[in-house]
Every structure is written in structure tokens, then in C-alpha cells.
Amino acid sequence: EVQLVQSGAEVKKPGESLKISCQGSGYSFTSYWIGWVRQMPGKGLEWMGIIYPSDSDTRYSPSFQGQVTISADKSISTAYLQWSSLKASDTAMYYCARLGSSVNWFDHWGQGTLVTVSS
Amino acid sequence: SDELTQPPSVSVSPGQTARITCSGDPLAKQYAYWYQQKPGRAPVVVMYKDSERPSGIPDRFSGSSSGTTVTLTISGVQAEDEADYYCQSGDITTNYWVFGGGTKLTVL
Numbered sequence: 001e002v003q004l005v006q007s008g009a010e011v012k013k014p015g016e017s018l019k020i021s022c023q024g025s026g027y028s029f030t031s032y033w034i035g036w037v038r039q040m041p042g043k044g045l046e047w048m049g050i051i052y053p054s055d056s057d058t059r060y061s062p063s064f065q066g067q068v069t070i071s072a073d074k075s076i077s078t079a080y081l082q083w084s085s086l087k088a089s090d091t092a093m094y095y096c097a098r099l100g101s102s103v104n105w106f107d108h109w110g111q112g113t114l115v116t117v118s119s
Numbered sequence: 120s121d122e123l124t125q126p127p128s129v130s131v132s133p134g135q136t137a138r139i140t141c142s143g144d145p146l147a148k149q150y151a152y153w154y155q156q157k158p159g160r161a162p163v164v165v166m167y168k169d170s171e172r173p174s175g176i177p178d179r180f181s182g183s184s185s186g187t188t189v190t191l192t193i194s195g196v197q198a199e200d201e202a203d204y205y206c207q208s209g210d211i212t213t214n215y216w217v218f219g220g221g222t223k224l225t226v227l
Contacts, residue, residue, distance in 0.1 A: 033211075035216070037218075044205065044218060044219075044220050044221040045154075045156075045162065045205050045207075045218040045221070046218065047209075047216040047217065047218065050216075059214045061216075095161055095162070097162075100167070102168075103209075103211040104149065104150065104152070104208070104209040104210060104211065104216070105150075105152040105164070105167055105207060105209060106152075106154075106162075106164070106207070107164060107167075107173075109161040109162055109163070110161065111161055112161050
């Protein structure tokens, strides 16, 4: 069974750094792209970027380029999303999701990580 | 435009048919995918490649496509179908993935 398990909820202050994780299991982690999707409170889904864990090829949405960093450690089947300086507007639920074999859609999703940024 | 447009809300009574549309230029060249999201839960795929239903999704869910518009149809709507529905399209060759704004399905 394909599973994506994300790290737990975080409460941070503006300006702090943060790295959240997504561990895949039940499939060959290096054979599928992993994406990150933001959902702000009461809002819709936004694609942030994707990474191919085998060679760490990373693609960012123009809306998130330079705002976050996506990485992966294939030795532990884990993808990451990180911020160097959080803003209140980063408060959201963040989902990781595996891209299907055609790489055009998200076939399995993590449970989400809630990030709250507040002074 | 690269956007996908959905109606904000659709309301139907139990047993009726709900149709949720998604329109946008990307759909002329790429497949659409549909996700169901219930409150406090992660999205779940209910339709892929316009009209393919994943295993485990009830056959009351169906999908169709015409030009730049795709439609998710739920026949015989049940109370458990009340959720937000998002369409999505994507293309690795152009590094482009986009979600529609979402449609809240209310079962009256």
C-alpha cells in the first residue's frame, strides 16, 4: 500500500526557519515525482513544486520560486519543504503528494502538515 | 489563460444528479483530474484522465470532456458525497500543474 506520512503540526514565529517532511513507503520512492501543495485556510489547492528523488530534479511553480526550497533524501525515502524566514502569510496546510506515472496528476496524498506562523 | 474555472458551489437533493464543470484552455491539450476533499481530510482522486475512475470510487461518479470543458457527474447523489471538488490539469513538459478554484457540493 502506497503511504505518504508527513511530519506533525508546527507553530512558528515570523522570521523563523522550518523544514517539514514527507516519508514515502509501499512503492519505489525513487521512481516517482513528489509534489507539494499548499492550502491556505478556507481556500483552494495550489501547486508549489515537485521533485524527482532519484536525481533531485526540482521544478517550482513561479508563485513559489525563491520562497521555499524542496529537497529529498532518497536514502530514507523522504521529501522536504523548507522555509528560511517564515511569514504570517505562510500559515496553511501543506500536503505532499505522489505524482502518477504520467506525472500529470497527484495519485496519492499525505495527511497534511499544518503550519501556523504567528507572533 | 492557464487557469481552470469551476463554479463555487453546486447544490442538489439526495438521489439527484450533480454536475460540476471545469473550464480552461489547458484542457484542450491535457487531461483533467478530479479530487474530492472532505473537511479536515486530504484530497482523494475520484476521476483521472477525464473519465477513468480509480478502484474504490463508486460508479455513480463519472467524467466527460468536450473541448476546453470537463464535467464531473455524480448520479444518485448521497449525503456522503458532500465535499469540495477540485479539477486539475498538468504537463511535465511545460512544468505546469494547475488546480481549479474548487466547487463546494452541498447535499440538501
